Amino acid sequence: MSDPTIKGVTFSESSLDGSPLRIAIVHGRWNKPVIDALLQGVLSKLKAVKVKEHNIVVQSVPGSYELPMAVSKMITGSRVQAGATATDLLGGLSFNSPLPSRTTTPAPSSTTATNPPPAVIATMPSQPFDAVIAIGVLIKGQTMHFEYISDAVSHGLMRVQLDTGVPVIFGVLTALSEDQALLRAGIGKHDDKGHNHGLDWALAAVEMAIKSRGWS
Numbered sequence: 001m002s003d004p005t006i007k008g009v010t011f012s013e014s015s016l017d018g019s020p021l022r023i024a025i026v027h028g029r030w031n032k033p034v035i036d037a038l039l040q041g042v043l044s045k046l047k048a049v050k051v052k053e054h055n056i057v058v059q060s061v062p063g064s065y066e067l068p069m070a071v072s073k074m075i076t077g078s079r080v081q082a083g084a085t086a087t088d089l090l091g092g093l094s095f096n097s098p099l100p101s102r103t104t105t106p107a108p109s110s111t112t113a114t115n116p117p118p119a120v121i122a123t124m125p126s127q128p129f130d131a132v133i134a135i136g137v138l139i140k141g142q143t144m145h146f147e148y149i150s151d152a153v154s155h156g157l158m159r160v161q162l163d164t165g166v167p168v169i170f171g172v173l174t175a176l177s178e179d180q181a182l183l184r185a186g187i188g189k190h191d192d193k194g195h196n197h198g199l200d201w202a203l204a205a206v207e208m209a210i211k212s213r214g215w216s
């Protein structure tokens with residue numbers, strides 16, 4: 001068996017300051033238990049390196065195949081969903097609502113006491129993201145879906161980051177079995193729980209965001 005200490009990335013976490021950064025996370029909803037664990041890993045590590053909660057925007061798409069389009073739109077779109085913060089997510093609320101296209105009209109003030117205004121769906125001018133983390137979990141099945149989607153998504157995400165100049169972190173697991181996926185989200189079934197790769201993706205996003213600011 002190979003030495004388990006050799007494989008993997010090294011980060012100098014202490015030198016990373018995410019406090020000025022704005023980070024988007026887009027995740028698929030296939031294989032949700034694994035997605036949820038990865039997402040929690042990303043969010044906890046972003047917080048650990050001081051990315052502010054209100055500077056984290058989370059969106060979901062049906063499956064991994066949709067990630068490149070969603071990431072592209074998140075980067076280039078003129079509007080983003082406001083209020084979808086890490087706190088909402090950790091509180092268990094859903095992010096599956098559509099992106100709002102307009103600001104709701106506030107109710108007249110005279111009616112607010114008895115008829116509260118509709119839930120605020122705020123829109124705000126686009127603020128640039130410093131990095132986007134795309135999270136998906138592909139698990140090989142009996143058909144060729146896995147191969148086609150893995151190939152399309154990896155190329156699509158690379159294309160988006162090169163075309164836009166915004167770092168896109170490849171948070172897509174391409175697992176040959178459910179067990180492989182669980183281990184890579186730190187929720188393995190047996191004594192060895194594995195390692196949550198979401199932790200690494202968060203650090204990669206912050207490092208690339210900081211470095212690409214300096215390169216541009």
Ligand code: DLZ
Nearest residue numbers: 028030062063064065136137138139145
């Ligand atoms: C169709 C499909 C299959 C078979 N497997 C997965 C998977 O393991 N992980 C994943 O994220 N998505 C899967 N999908 C859904 C596709 O990504 C996509 O959402 C649909 O084909 C619709 O475009």
